[in-house]
Amino acid sequence: MAEARSVDLNSDLGEAFGAYTIAPDEELFELISSANVACGFHGGDPRVMERTVSAATAAGVAVGAHPGFPDLVGFGRREIVATPDQVRTDTLYQLGALDAFCRTAGVAMQHVKAHGALYNRAVKDEATAAAIAAAVKAFNPTLIFVALPGSILCQAGEAEGLPIAREGFADRAYNPDGTLASRQVPGAIIHDPDIAAARAVRLVGEGKLTAIDGSELELAIDTLCLHSDTPGAVAIARAIRRRFAEAGITIRPMRER
Amino acid sequence: MAEARSVDLNSDLGEAFGAYTIAPDEELFELISSANVACGFHGGDPRVMERTVSAATAAGVAVGAHPGFPDLVGFGRREIVATPDQVRTDTLYQLGALDAFCRTAGVAMQHVKAHGALYNRAVKDEATAAAIAAAVKAFNPTLIFVALPGSILCQAGEAEGLPIAREGFADRAYNPDGTLASRQVPGAIIHDPDIAAARAVRLVGEGKLTAIDGSELELAIDTLCLHSDTPGAVAIARAIRRRFAEAGITIRPMRER
Amino acid sequence: MAEARSVDLNSDLGEAFGAYTIAPDEELFELISSANVACGFHGGDPRVMERTVSAATAAGVAVGAHPGFPDLVGFGRREIVATPDQVRTDTLYQLGALDAFCRTAGVAMQHVKAHGALYNRAVKDEATAAAIAAAVKAFNPTLIFVALPGSILCQAGEAEGLPIAREGFADRAYNPDGTLASRQVPGAIIHDPDIAAARAVRLVGEGKLTAIDGSELELAIDTLCLHSDTPGAVAIARAIRRRFAEAGITIRPMRER
Amino acid sequence: MAEARSVDLNSDLGEAFGAYTIAPDEELFELISSANVACGFHGGDPRVMERTVSAATAAGVAVGAHPGFPDLVGFGRREIVATPDQVRTDTLYQLGALDAFCRTAGVAMQHVKAHGALYNRAVKDEATAAAIAAAVKAFNPTLIFVALPGSILCQAGEAEGLPIAREGFADRAYNPDGTLASRQVPGAIIHDPDIAAARAVRLVGEGKLTAIDGSELELAIDTLCLHSDTPGAVAIARAIRRRFAEAGITIRPMRER
DSSP states (O other): OGGGSEEEEEEEEOOOBTTBBOSOHHHHHTTOSEEEEEOSSSSOOHHHHHHHHHHHHHTTOEEEEEOOOSOTTTTTOSOBOOOHHHHHHHHHHHHHHHHHHHHHHTOOOOEEOOOHHHHHHHHHOHHHHHHHHHHHHHHOTTSEEEEOTTSHHHHHHHHTTOOEEEEEESSBOBOTTSSBOOTTSTTSBOOOHHHHHHHHHHHHHHSEEEOTTSOEEEOOOSEEEEOTTSTTHHHHHHHHHHHHHHHTOEEOOGGGO | OGGGSEEEEEEEEOOOBTTBBOSOHHHHHTTOSEEEEEOSSSSOOHHHHHHHHHHHHHTTOEEEEEOOOSOTTTTTOSOBOOOHHHHHHHHHHHHHHHHHHHHHHTOOOOEEOOOHHHHHHHHHOHHHHHHHHHHHHHHOTTSEEEEOTTSHHHHHHHHTTOOEEEEEESSBOBOTTSSBOOTTSTTOBOOOHHHHHHHHHHHHHHSEEEOTTSOEEEOOOSEEEEOTTSTTHHHHHHHHHHHHHHHTOEEOOGGGO | OGGGSEEEEEEEEOOOBTTBBOSOHHHHHTTOSEEEEEOSSSSOOHHHHHHHHHHHHHTTOEEEEEOOOSOTTTTTOSOBOOOHHHHHHHHHHHHHHHHHHHHHHTOOOOEEOOOHHHHHHHHHOHHHHHHHHHHHHHHOTTSEEEEOTTSHHHHHHHHTTOOEEEEEESSBOBOTTSSBOOTTSTTOBOOOHHHHHHHHHHHHHHSEEEOTTSOEEEOOOSEEEEOTTSTTHHHHHHHHHHHHHHHTOEEOOGGGO | OGGGSEEEEEEEEOOOBTTBBOSOHHHHHTTOSEEEEEOSSSSOOHHHHHHHHHHHHHTTOEEEEEOOOSOTTTTTOSOBOOOHHHHHHHHHHHHHHHHHHHHHHTOOOOEEOOOHHHHHHHHHOHHHHHHHHHHHHHHOTTSEEEEOTTSHHHHHHHHTTOOEEEEEESSBOBOTTSSBOOTTSTTSBOOOHHHHHHHHHHHHHHSEEEOTTSOEEEOOOSEEEEOTTSTTHHHHHHHHHHHHHHHTOEEOOGGGO
């Protein structure tokens, strides 16, 4: 599987807000190839967004938008039963806001990845998925659409003709159907860097993953998500990079793959 | 003054928010040539912004951004002692957000006009004025910068080399130095359509205006602001258009002048 | 049914926000007996809250809290998939905030009625209903708990031992099971004052109502809701009062019944 | 000065928000005697507020309200040019909201201390100071009013007849007139635990302090503020407690002094 011997590493960055910080952004920039930058609805503010785009660019990390539900106190992790029109226009607003900072930094936005509850809802709800994909298509049809492979979200991006980056998770447990296990389920978040790294190498190198019930999944992915706010995120990222180097897996932004 | 026989009419629109409306936007679209569209910080939300850009475009009204302080409960009318960096990045964010809706509507953003307390602060504070101008320059140096003529805000736009539209007000009283009388001052807001219209014709046709103390001002303007939330805004706009027609003054978007 | 010959009329008031107004509060104060006052999460701000409590008290209208989801842009009409702990603490916060204005106005809070999507979710979700009831019980167990009769919300209030006011709606259509028809359903909102008034008289006088499918419901109610933001709310309230007067039905705050 | 041999130690706690944390609250609870609890406007949310009141009470720490400007992204550190009516009603709202959690925790609110830019503005602006004092008086005239001694804020509390706690700062530099040096001034924030502790002992034990220009100040204080978000806050608090123990200075909540 020569084509699987390179992968993108993406992480959610720029989720600080005002006086609040939440993740070790500075350390992660050196470890990833694509940054999903919060756009002010679930996290991020204009200063944080500008700094994040600038730091990502300086580190050679590609920039993408990370739109979420308008729910700062819930950090975008609570589903809002929004209409498709609300999802579509909220997404457009956030894409535009981030694009201002890409433009002034002289960098082209690479991709879009929905955040938290918006991503999770879009993975299973057609109208939400279509609303996000429609916003991306209308804003810039060359943006790469990041989605769980095989999901309704992925299909919505394909239906709009968007370039797709299929996403995998090294630090999250999977259900046997290829969906992510809920964060509420024990064991849903993998904290051990060695276990996460071993899963990552197998997923990228062989396209295989063990689900939470012990069954085996086949998954072809283009980008691997490293959760920035998982305790030990930096340790996990370092372990994965070390194991990738040993396995001959190279790390490249999704647009270069 | 042949060059003064046309003028732009601008109005703040799209300041509704969620279930709340605040101005007779629909009626004003037929009466103005340029819309200053709220960007979500002091008013406006993504649905309102999309609708407003779309309705403006359908009515042949040019679209501009109307960034404000992040103060919905204060409707952007309270000064926030923000740093220049906060003003600059807040402005960039708002420009980008609105631009998403311009882009999807297939229309180019024409201008930028700061809102409320941000405008008023920038008229007299150099650092704030420079921060707004810097944001506009960085985002798109062809955007027309709307400012009170002779003000520090106007000078900041000129210093960045931005095209300037000098703005006048038919429904606001002026201080003898050419600044606007505070809304708190009795008589600061002119409610009588006939008086406002007469002031407008004299201002556009002759470049002259009577200040609140009775003294005479000379003012050359490119665009006349019609406050959308002044009670009787529509009546004032109609009276002005009628008087302009009688006086042979034509109404054109600022980019066509 | 002598005991049904008096009823409370409640309405959601104080839902303005900053420069935005949304309902003819002043006119409604003369027509109702209990006001559900927004607490700043879906509408209302501290100035509006103070004014509303003061105006209600001056008009002899009893004051209750109207807590909602923290979603101003959605006006509290969108469900947020909040945890019971989030619902409980958000409710406590809003009860306390409103109570400050009751205290300074020298008036005791009479009741609590959840708003919009929070009410609708609590009508059918036990954990949400229990969270609201627990907040009310902990804050002040003598507060009257307003709920759709027979609903899960009503049961949650009863389980906490709270005094209950069973609520009916004259301007909303009912499903055959006694729940409210969704606002998205055609005919769900009754705009005709005469029809609403006739339904109100029959509901209060006879305890009967015709559901949206034509079937007959039996409903005993203590308070009748008049939606303040229904177009024609004032006309509906006036028609109901006129018909009540003709039918000998008196209007009294829920605590006096 | 036997009466100065005990002092209250207050600290701003509960300033986390949603997924964001900002200060080592848990460690500080063991070191202080009074907590100024954020009320949701500049920091804090209903869950954080409940947890903070509960943890303070469990640690024997008295609870006070810490109202701020409605500016989460600015963390309440930017002045908003609010009207006195806005300040008064915003303060009332926040007092009520926090009181709900005091009530359910079975603890009486002890004091009120304005936050950040609101405190700083009230120290020098009479209308703002009077608005805060009026809110406290109307809400509960037995609440202790925390203020910089001799300041306009302090005078406003005295004018309302509120019990006053005069506040000093061990980790902030003073101007020669007894006001605090701006955080923008180099040296305004004292990071060295030993220096802060030595200043604290001298201030509490002798009522003396060296100002930023080297001049000597005389200051009688009732409560000493430990900034929770100063880097090294815990180390400073520990150093002060150790030095207090050596000097025979006891630490007691302000209501017990």
